[in-house]
Structure formats: structure tokens, C-alpha cells
Amino acid sequence: MKTTILEAKGVCKSFAHNGGQNHVLSHVDLKVYEGDFTVIMGASGSGKSTLLYALSGMDRATAGTVLYQEKNLVTMKEKELAKLRHTDFGFIFQQMHLVSNLSLFENIAVSGYLNKEKTSAQVRERTEMLLARMGITEVKTHLPSQVSGGEQQRCAIARAVVNEPRVLFADEPTGALNRKNTTEVLGLLTDLNRDGQSIVMVTHDMRAALRATRLLYLEDGKIIGELSLPIYDSNEEKSRETQVNAWLSSMKW
Ligand SMILES: Nc1ncnc2c1ncn2[C@@H]1O[C@H](COP(=O)(O)OP(=O)(O)OP(=O)(O)O)[C@@H](O)[C@H]1O
Numbered sequence: 001m002k003t004t005i006l007e008a009k010g011v012c013k014s015f016a017h018n019g020g021q022n023h024v025l026s027h028v029d030l031k032v033y034e035g036d037f038t039v040i041m042g043a044s045g046s047g048k049s050t051l052l053y054a055l056s057g058m059d060r061a062t063a064g065t066v067l068y069q070e071k072n073l074v075t076m077k078e079k080e081l082a083k084l085r086h087t088d089f090g091f092i093f094q095q096m097h098l099v100s101n102l103s104l105f106e107n108i109a110v111s112g113y114l115n116k117e118k119t120s121a122q123v124r125e126r127t128e129m130l131l132a133r134m135g136i137t138e139v140k141t142h143l144p145s146q147v148s149g150g151e152q153q154r155c156a157i158a159r160a161v162v163n164e165p166r167v168l169f170a171d172e173p174t175g176a177l178n179r180k181n182t183t184e185v186l187g188l189l190t191d192l193n194r195d196g197q198s199i200v201m202v203t204h205d206m207r208a209a210l211r212a213t214r215l216l217y218l219e220d221g222k223i224i225g226e227l228s229l230p231i232y233d234s235n236e237e238k239s240r241e242t243q244v245n246a247w248l249s250s251m252k253w
């Protein structure tokens with residue numbers, strides 16, 4: 001039996017547009033399970049990012065509920081929500097949003113210091129461990145502008161998990177990366193998932209989608225399909241690709 005971490009019920013999101021309403025999400029029901037690498041796919045403009053923001057409390061749904069530990073993120077006070085985003089969730093985006101005048105080490109550690117759940121020594125120790133794990137120890141004193149895009153994204157991943165989030169949210173984390181860096185970043189996310197990290201990622205990159213243990217397809221503001229997969233194994237990439245391709249075709253991808 002899988003444990004539910006997040007549950008969206010009847011989630012709607014509309015934006016004011018040209019005097020009318022643009023209904024982007026319409027009554028989305030969705031459970032996110034602990035330990036899953038959940039990947040949400042769908043055409044550009046289908047509302048993937050909007051759904052991710054609603055699930056993670058980055059933005060509020062217009063209607064419906066998003067339950068996390070029996071609390072509703074949609075109605076939660078902003079202060080409480082901000083704290084929750086910091087302590088329980090981690091975020092990675094296409095643009096890394098690293099602080100330009102801080103070193104890679106500092107970019108990661110600052111997030112840990114602000115959290116106040118660990119001592120400074122514990123934060124530094126975890127930062128060093130993550131730098132090593134992400135393969136960027138040698139450039140830890142560099143500024144973001146002095147390292148490659150792949151190294152910046154690896155730093156952003158380390159920052160996102162420094163507080164040991166219950167859920168790691170990722171919005172097109174490989175969108176700005178070349179092929180080699182994409183493979184590396186996907187490998188790191190898969191490794192984190194293998195160690196139990198729950199991940200929710202939106203992407204339209206097929207290679208990123210292959211990493212999912214659960215694939216969801218969003219169309220017209222609704223989840224219209226889902227596919228469960230075992231944890232990614234590079235030895236079985238071909239058959240996995242065939243399976244995912246067939247599923248995506250059935251979604252008219
Ligand atoms: N803040 C906003 N204000 C108004 N409209 C918005 C806003 N955010 C998103 N939208 C609209 O909602 C729709 C879905 O946007 P969203 O960014 O969620 O799509 P997406 O599936 O993530 O697309 P992509 O794959 O291109 O990133 C689009 O029509 C977009 O214009």
C-alpha cells in the first residue's frame with residue numbers, strides 16, 4: 001500500500017483573460033504517493049506548471065482542495081504556507097535562480113541556515129555531502145557565472161534537497177540543458193528517488209519522462225491518463241521507451 005503525501009481534489013485554476021476567464025485546470029483529482037517519481041506530461045499550455053504550482057503551494061487553486069498532512073494548502077495562511085514550502089518542499093526550475101554573488105557552497109548552505117532546523121555545522125556537513133554527491137565539490141567556491149549550466153543545475157538540485165524535503169518539485173529541470181547535462185541531471189534525480197525521495201516533475205522532454213515511476217497526462221485541464229512503471233533501469237531503457245511511446249501515442253501526444 002502506498003502512502004499518499006498530497007491529494008488534490010476538484011482543483012480548478014482560472015486566470016482573468018481579455019475580460020473573461022481562462023480555465024486552465026478544471027476539477028483535477030490527483031494523489032501523489034510517497035516514494036514515487038511522478039511525472040506530469042502534456043502539451044505546451046496544457047497547465048502543467050499551473051498544476052505544479054497549485055500542488056506545491058507556490059500558487060493557490062481558484063477552487064478545490066490540496067491536502068498535505070491533513071491541511072489544505074488552498075486556504076492556508078500565507079505565512080504558514082511560506083514556512084511549509086521552505087521546510088517540507090524543494091523546488092527546481094528550468095532557470096536555476098541561483099544567487100549570483102554567492103558561491104555554489106553558499107547557495108546551498110543558505111537555504112539550510114534559513115531553515116533553522118539544523119545547526120550551522122550540520123548544514124555545512126550536509127552541504128559538503130551534497131556537493132560531493134552532485135560532483136561539484138571542486139567548484140564549490142566558484143560563483144554561478146563561473147560554472148557550466150549543468151553544474152549550476154546540479155547546485156540547484158543540492159539546494160532543493162538540503163532541507164530533506166518530503167517532496168521535491170521540478171518544473172522542466174532539463175529544459176535549458178544540453179544532452180550530456182540532461183543525462184547527468186536525470187541520473188541524479190533518479191538516484192535521489194531510488195533513495196526514497198518523492199519527486200513531482202513536469203516536463204515535455206521524453207527522456208525526462210522515462211525516469212518516472214508514475215506518468216500522468218494532462219489535457220484540457222484534466223488528468224486523462226496514467227501509467228505506472230518500475231524504477232528506471234538503464235539496461236531496460238529501450239523497452240521502457242517503447243512502452244512510454246505507446247502510452248503517449250494513446251494520449252495523442
Ligand atoms: N499567471 C498567469 N496569468 C494568466 N494566464 C496564465 C498565467 N499562468 C499561466 N497562464 C495560462 O495558463 C495556461 C497554462 O499555462 P502553463 O504555464 O501551466 O502551461 P504548461 O503546460 O506548463 O506549458 P509549457 O509546457 O509551455 O511550460 C496558458 O494558457 C497560460 O497562458
Ligand SMILES: [Mg+2]
Nearest residue numbers: 048049050171
Ligand atoms: Mg510549464
